[in-house]
Amino acid sequence: MLRLLRERKGWTQKEFGSKVGYGPDQIGAMERGVRVTRPEFLVKADELLDAGGLLLEAIEDVERAMKKARTRHPEWYRSYAGLEAQAVELHFYANQGVPGLLQTKDYAGAVFSRRRPLLDEETIERRVADRLDRQQIFDKWPAPMCSYVLEEVILDRPIGGRQVHADQLRQLLRIGSMRNVEIQVMPTCLEQHPNMDGAFNLLTPKGHPQVAYTEIQGYPRLITDLEEVRKIADRYGIMRAMALPPAESQALIEKKLGEL
Numbered sequence: 001m002l003r004l005l006r007e008r009k010g011w012t013q014k015e016f017g018s019k020v021g022y023g024p025d026q027i028g029a030m031e032r033g034v035r036v037t038r039p040e041f042l043v044k045a046d047e048l049l050d051a052g053g054l055l056l057e058a059i060e061d062v063e064r065a066m067k068k069a070r071t072r073h074p075e076w077y078r079s080y081a082g083l084e085a086q087a088v089e090l091h092f093y094a095n096q097g098v099p100g101l102l103q104t105k106d107y108a109g110a111v112f113s114r115r116r117p118l119l120d121e122e123t124i125e126r127r128v129a130d131r132l133d134r135q136q137i138f139d140k141w142p143a144p145m146c147s148y149v150l151e152e153v154i155l156d157r158p159i160g161g162r163q164v165h166a167d168q169l170r171q172l173l174r175i176g177s178m179r180n181v182e183i184q185v186m187p188t189c190l191e192q193h194p195n196m197d198g199a200f201n202l203l204t205p206k207g208h209p210q211v212a213y214t215e216i217q218g219y220p221r222l223i224t225d226l227e228e229v230r231k232i233a234d235r236y237g238i239m240r241a242m243a244l245p246p247a248e249s250q251a252l253i254e255k256k257l258g259e260l
Contacts, residue, residue: 001058005029005049020044023174025104026135026165037062038139054257075234080201080222081215084136087144089204091196091236095151097159098168101138102148102183107168108132143180149239152188155256162260169257174239176250185252194238202233210226 001241006016013024020041032036092099098107108111108131112124137144158165176183201213212223212232224227244252
């Protein structure tokens, strides 16, 4: 219905997305039904698309779907997912691939479709939908403060092929331009590195101390010990100081996109 109403207005996904504060990937995901729409989005869309209350009728169903979506994550991941959804600060260090909250649908699909052991198509589709659903955190207000330190190799690894990779770089540029998001690139040429222990997330739930999360070879770990979290946060601070500033990182991503 969203797609039909949008096309009736003559708008592309990008044009419509700019009017409601969403990216084209997010609009596409909602139109395909792989991402749950939010009630406040439907209110705004109903007015912009001249739907005459049609979309408002879906709010009750959407609220039920959102409640169901919150239980879709694997049991071992739910504790972290719940904290992530209410976080006021989120910080990520990634050294292999683009973090889930930044991934496009096609990039996420490529990641899951090549995972070993192989996943069946239904599981892949469900996990991609779950990943896109998590990205609704960028739509919250007040928005959480987010920062990323990405190893430069991530910008060079063409997961999913050239077109998927190019779209993913554009996604990094788009999200990196948000006021509450800073993306920094850790140059490969640096001769020193304060963290050789793998990727991690740091998050601060509203009203609670900061926690850390790691996931190595399928073994997740939610770290709540204050001293352990402090050590990880210390390493992250050093990495942010060593990485390229956000503006220079954006310029590097643009350069690599232009070279594709």
